[in-house]
Amino acid sequence: MKHRTFFWFILPTLTAMVLFIALPIVSVFIQSLHIEHEHVLVVSKSCDPFGCIETTTIDQEATAQLRKEKPLGRFNGFKTYTNRSHLAFAEVGEAWRTSDGLPAFLNDVFNLPFYRALVFTLTYTFVVTPFVLILGLAVAVGVNNLPKLFKGPTIFVSLLPMIVTPLVGALTLFWMVDGDGVIGATLQRIFNDPSLSLKASGPLTWITVITYGIWHLLPFSFIVFYAGLQTVPMDTLESAMIDGASKWEQMIHVIVPHLMPLVTFITLILLMDNFRVFEPIIGLSAEAHASSLSVIIFNELRESGRPLFGAAGATSMMTIIGVAILLTPVLIRTWRDFNRKGH
Amino acid sequence: MITKAKSRFSTLTVLSMMLVGLWLIIAAFPFVWTLWGSFKVQADFFSKADWSNAIYGVHTLKETGSAFTGAGYHGAWVQEEFWRNVINTSIVVFFTVVISLTFGTLGGYALARSGQRYAFWILMISLVFRAMPHITLVSGYLLPFFKWNLWGILPTTIIVLVAINQPFTLWMLHSFFLNIPKDMDESAMVDGCTRFQAFRHVIIPVMWPGVITTGLFSFLLAYNDFAVTSMLLSGENETMIPAIASFMGNVQQQGNVMFAVAAVVSATAPLFVLVLFFQRQIVSGLTAGAVKG
Structure with a gap:
């Protein structure tokens, strides 16, 4: 295809991506280097026969004027990155000096909002992904063994958790695990503890959010594996069977290796989607115990009417760096594949 | 030997069948429960004393005189004017899908046709x-x-969703066009x-x-979006999902959780219909990327 023709064909989509994905990343970076204006202070002197008193007041008008003229705020360098709500260098250093032993140090660090969110984001990503892979494969094998008649309806039901709006799905679960909801109340009865609440305790909140994540994403890996199972070479399976391999051995030695490329694909998609976990935490109102980087950004932007653009920018940049780290191995591999194909 | 292999085969099959059955219950139960419960009053749907109240509607019968009530739906659609959000969602979704x-x-x-670096x-x-x-x-x-002054209006949100949607759309359609033989368009160019x-x-x-399959996923992205629509739309332009989220704050205090439950069911219904009619396309779309690697 000629370069010129290619250019015209790709122009609309490229414009959209540059304007609304690439430039915003630049804009986020610039924002992260700035911070909100301080109030404009006016020192006024009022004198009476007994002496003079200096009073400091906030000049509301001038402050509003300044904010309107320069909405970006004033330049702050990388200080937002290192302040208490983000990387918190000072606090981490302090914890390192004062706390005795590694567990105490980690405990201090994980109480800082950024690290707390990072730990949950990573835990969520690396717990949900393997569970979804293994359970998805197991369900796919099970459905593959079903009589033909049941396959269609089974796939229909299986797709629902994935298709449903994440926020809506999370809300549905939220109502069920409520102390008065069907799961919450039943658990209270089973453990005979009327104060048991999935929302109040940290570990239980984590389990709830992670369970939701598995429920929501299992259909994706199930469908991909199910499609992969349809392409398993029959002759290899048959020769394995003739050689006396049990169903389980066929599974491990024939089917799983055949599906390996799909595992890579699913893992990639799951890592990308899990790292930005956001809606389940909002829907399950789990912010108190389980925060994620996306949730921090959301809250910073919602900050009581005056968005903290600088803080949100800094968290966003660090999230983007996290995504880049996650994607690097995939990109390197694809690049190698491309070069091998090209030459 | 054969019988041993066979018997192990059957236990494994039974186990996997049970797993599928369990999964189906876990997958479907929240939907069935919420749909059924949305026609009850709050005292039944959130019944601490006995979960079976939500099934039989004991309090619903006492309060409304019938085992089913549409009060939640009336509250959501008429009182909270959920229909406005439905219209907004329709506009956003339609234009996002068409443009992307x-x-x-x-x-x-x-x-797909350029082999360039x-x-x-x-x-x-x-x-x-x-x-x-x-x-x-x-x-x-x-x-x-x-x-x-672009904040809060629907066109801005639409173009942002289009842009966010482009990477996925490009990948999917690119692999789809690779499957259409090059000879077709090249012979037309020879002519x-x-x-x-x-x-x-x-x-x-x-x-x-291929376009229909990709369109389904664009639809889902625009319809399910919460991050963009909740931050970029003003109150009167809100789509369904951020509206439901803000419902949660308002109605919970007033004791009208059932409004939110009804709104959630209303927002899920179109997705059910979508899966019902386009199951094959959704499945093929999910696997398209995987097969291509």
Whole structure:
């Protein structure tokens, strides 16, 4: 295809991506280097026969004027990155000096909002992904063994958790695990503890959010594996069977290796989607115990009417760096594949 | 030997059947429960004393005189004017799907037919863009949009959703166009068509299966979005999902949780219909990327 023709064909989509994905990343970076204006202070002197008193007041008008003229705020360098709500260098250093032993140090660090969110984001990503892979494969094998008649309806039901709006799905679960909801109340009865609440305790909140994540994403890996199972070479399976391999051995030695490329694909998609976990935490109102980087950004932007653009920018940049780290191995591999194909 | 293999085969099969059965219950139960419960009063849906109240509607019968009530739906749709959000969602979703498919087919076709190095780079960059958390992008939009007075209106949200959707659309349509033989459009060009005429007369007639599949996923992205729509739309332009989220705050205090439950069911219903009619396309779309690697 000629370069010129290619250019015209790709122009609309490229414009959209540059304007609304690439430039915003630049804009986020610039924002992260700035911070909100301080109030404009006016020192006024009022004198009476007994002496003079200096009073400091906030000049509301001038402050509003300044904010309107320069909405970006004033330049702050990388200080937002290192302040208490983000990387918190000072606090981490302090914890390192004062706390005795590694567990105490980690405990201090994980109480800082950024690290707390990072730990949950990573835990969520690396717990949900393997569970979804293994359970998805197991369900796919099970459905593959079903009589033909049941396959269609089974796939229909299986797709629902994935298709449903994440926020809506999370809300549905939220109502069920409520102390008065069907799961919450039943658990209270089973453990005979009327104060048991999935929302109040940290570990239980984590389990709830992670369970939701598995429920929501299992259909994706199930469908991909199910499609992969349809392409398993029959002759290899048959020769394995003739050689006396049990169903389980066929599974491990024939089917799983055949599906390996799909595992890579699913893992990639799951890592990308899990790292930005956001809606389940909002829907399950789990912010108190389980925060994620996306949730921090959301809250910073919602900050009581005056968005903290600088803080949100800094968290966003660090999230983007996290995504880049996650994607690097995939990109390197694809690049190698491309070069091998090209030459 | 054979009998041993057979017996192990059957236990394994029984186990896997049980797993499928368990999964089906876990997958379907929240939907069935919420749908059924949305026709009850709050005292039944959130019944601490006995969960079976939600099934039989004991309090619903006492309060309304019937085992089913549409009060939640009335409250959501009429009192809280949920229909406005439904209209907004329809507008946003319709235009997002149409525009992103238009951009995506042109771009995807070009990427599939160009063997150049820069085509590969565009695909790689869009893979990175695909991974960007939407909320990070949103934090970059807000200041400029406030400044240029673009914040809060539907067209801005539509074009932002189109852009966010492009990486995925490009990948999907690119792999779809790779499956359409090159000879088709190239022979048309030998006959004197320009590239665009070849696209118009040869490719467009055969591309609809791929476009429909991709369109379904664009639909889902626009319909399910919360990060973008909740941050970029003003109150009166809110779509369904952020509206439900703000419901949660308002109605919970007033003791009208059932409004939110009804709204949630209303927002889920179209998705059920979608899966019902397009199950095959959704499945093929999910696997398309995987098969291509």
